[in-house]
Amino acid sequence: MKLTIERAQLLKSLAHVQSVVERRNTIPILSNVKLEGRPGSLSLNATDMDLDIIETAPADVSRPGATTAPAHTFYEIVRKLPDGSQVEIEHDADTGLMTLRSGRSKFTLSCLPVEDFPVLSGGELPFTFCLTAAELKALVDRTRFAISTEETRYYLNGIYLHAATTPGGEVLRAVATDGHRLARVEVTLPEGAAGMPGVIIPRKTVQEMRKLIDETEGEVTVSLSETKLRFAFADAVLTSKLIDGTFPDYERVIPADNDKQLDVDVKSFAQAVDRVSAISTEKSRAIKLSLEKGTVTLSASSPENGSATEEIEAQYESTPLEIGFNSRYLLDILGQVEGDKACFSMADAASPTVVRDGVNAGAIYVLMPMRV
Known part of the structure; x- marks a missing residue:
């Protein structure tokens, strides 16, 4: 793999994907970000086995290929490169090393095989609907402050998203509570969401998704099943497992x-x-x-x-x-x-x-x- 990419583009994508990677990992491959060079673009993929993010950035790829590099080290290097610089990335399949050049700087990183990198983003997601970035932002921002941080009540450690019927019509409702306060916000039910199961979106997924909303102006495509959820943005796809639990009957309180x-x-x-x-x-x-x-x-x-x-x-x-x-x-x-x-x-x-x-x-x- 050999490619050239603008530092600003690479840094923006890396900032998103590396934040999914946990600082301490018992499985070495989970500390890495997967890089895949295709004609015209570089795809970056990171996962913690519960949450998976794939982001694409424009790049001049002279030799397509794929590898995995240490996420946090890679991010720190790119962050410290001068503004406006071009970054050349080359992976040698024989040595298993990735070389990064920018101006007079040169870095060599040891890589792990792409075959070891886990795949989380597959599987059937029968319900798909679109929300504007503003609608999704409102649902998240007005409820996430009430998410519980108490790990024993794990079913409260996220936002409960479900379809509901009100006197004014069908709505998509987001609810969060920690037992001391409760937030309930709703938007008109989008096409395709009718009959969807109620799902609990984990706190970490909410945080990562919120960062991506800020850089999105158009629509966000939401796909879900009873166990998995996917948010598709313009240049990024976030896939997450859901909290396996029953959200309490919040209407009673x-x-x-x-x-x-x-x-x-x-x-x-x-x-x-x-x-x-x-x-x-x-x-x-x-x-x-x-x-x-x-x-x-x-x-x-x-x-x-x-x-x-x-x-x-x-x-x-x-x-x-x-x-x-x-x-x-x-x-x-x-x-x-x-x-x-x-x-x-x-x-x-x-x-x-x-x-x-x-x-x-x-x-x-x-x-x-x-x-x-």
Whole structure:
């Protein structure tokens, strides 16, 4: 294999694929990225056996071929080469070495056989549909903050994607929860998604897919089965195994009859929460909201730091109520609200609070209160 490629193109593709490769691997081949030179392009492939990414970059290939090189070392070399440089890559099948030249720099890397590299991207995926990059970004960004990091409840370590029926029609819904907060966001059900199984997309897959969305403007093709999922972008294909578990019945924790309504300006409320929470202890991050007609008073206190209060105007007409929240969880939710207004529906100090977006009716957030 022999080819020449622009450093910027190679670095962009390598940055995506090397992040899938785990730093510590008991299987040597999984530390490598597979390089395949075809006429006009270089394909890069990396996997951790659960997640597989293939990215293609334009290249001037004079001798097609394939090899595998140490992913992180290769990435570090390319990252440190000067901007605008051309990179020449040559693999000698006899010695098993890959030579990388750029300007006056020359690097030699030892390679492993291509035949040892595992293939994850095959298999039947019966359901296929397209989402715009903006729709996929909204589904991911507005839910991923609530993904659980608790490994014992592995079925919560991802985003639950499924088709649902609502009074307004069929929707594609993304849900994530860690037991303290829940995020549920939906878009109109795309053609081809009807009848799809509910799938749990692992946290790492969500992170890698999110990086690729930023560089995509058109549509993303999603294909899935009950065990596997594939996202096809313009120059990259991400294939992932799914979490084998049952996502809990999240509808049961979304209260339908909370009768106390609080409407606040998102920006001023979030700033007040942020300021007052500077006093709260690092462990609990507790903040108290005292609701009266027309106002909400935020307060926090800790034995080490003292106390803080701030009053802001709000639309509230119900009986007075005091309720406590984890300020970081509250800020996470407020950060997802698209409009200027956030609508809180509460029952009492011990029941889950529902937060709705003033402009996006398809987004609902649930936050568990805490004792303050």
